[in-house]
Amino acid sequence: MRRKKTTEDRVLDTIISVILFIVVFVTLYPFYYILLITLNSGTDTAVGGMYFWPRQFTLGNYLYFLEDPKWISSFGISMLRTIVGTALGVLFTGIVAYGLAKRDLIFRKSYFLIVVVAMNFSGGLIAFYIVLKSLGLINTFGVYVIPGMLNLFFLLIAITFFTEIPEELGESARIDGASEVRIFTKIILPVSMPLLATMSLFIGSGQWNAWLDSAYFVQDEGLRTLTYRMMQVINQTMVPSGEAQSAAMSRSSVTPFSIQATAMVVSIVPILGVYPFLQKYFVSGMMLGSVKG
Structure with missing residues (x-):
């Protein structure tokens, strides 16, 4: 029989999940950002302010x-x-x-x-x-x-x-x-x-x-x-x-x-x-x- 989770267990699981999400995000985001730059116009990237998706998508x-x-x-x-x-x-x-x-x-x-x-x-x-x-x-x-x-x-x-x-x-x-x-x-x-x-x-x-x-x-x-x-x-x-x-x-x-x-x-x-x-x-x-x- 699986033990029923208590409130403390749920809180701890939530904290662990948040910490793991932050670690994964910090680890993978630099790679995603480099990929983002390659799919955006180079001159537009130089302006800055692009974080999560291309502003001017291009394969140029x-x-x-x-x-x-x-x-x-x-x-x-x-x-x-x-x-x-x-x-x-x-x-x-x-x-x-x-x-x-x-x-x-x-x-x-x-x-x-x-x-x-x-x-x-x-x-x-x-x-x-x-x-x-x-x-x-x-x-x-x-x-x-x-x-x-x-x-x-x-x-x-x-x-x-x-x-x-x-x-x-x-x-x-x-x-x-x-x-x-x-x-x-x-x-x-x-x-x-x-x-x-x-x-x-x-x-x-x-x-x-x-x-x-x-x-x-x-x-x-x-x-x-x-x-x-x-x-x-x-x-x-x-x-x-x-x-x-x-x-x-x-x-x-x-x-x-x-x-x-x-x-x-x-x-x-x-x-x-x-x-x-x-x-x-x-x-x-x-x-x-x-x-x-």
């Missing part, structure tokens, strides 16, 4: 964004670096972690020492630039994906993950004649989906949001990322120049701020689209179904 911001080859090119570069960078980062980090997880690995402690030192000490930006230049990565697409192929933070997490996988799984496969590559791809990876999903989401988000490498190590405008373009707008270094471009923005009621907001909305969509497919792995058991007691 999105049309201008889609018609600008620089934004489209930057979106493509960001998408490509995210896909390639995430795939390479997860693959190589997983391979190295699988090797270091072997307790009988020669010089295992030395490798761990190298990883810990590399995590806590850096040669600095100049030394990093010299290394990239010596490898021929400056002003190339490779500068986006190659330096991040080994993620040291997730390397330690993956090592801990792999060491907790029962060795009986690999030993039974070796008895059947399976190679280490086959064991890794057919046995270890399938039971490591929570780890792989978490690595993919965080590495992918890092690749998608990165802009410093595009600012420091790339001069080719065709290789600029979406976040770099957004930072240009924020720093007011990409103010429209030229009579033709200024006139085009004036006719379409588009402003640099409205384009920045549009780019922000567009940049959020891919992450929102991927996250629901990976979320279920965050709460799944690490060894669920792999070993039956």
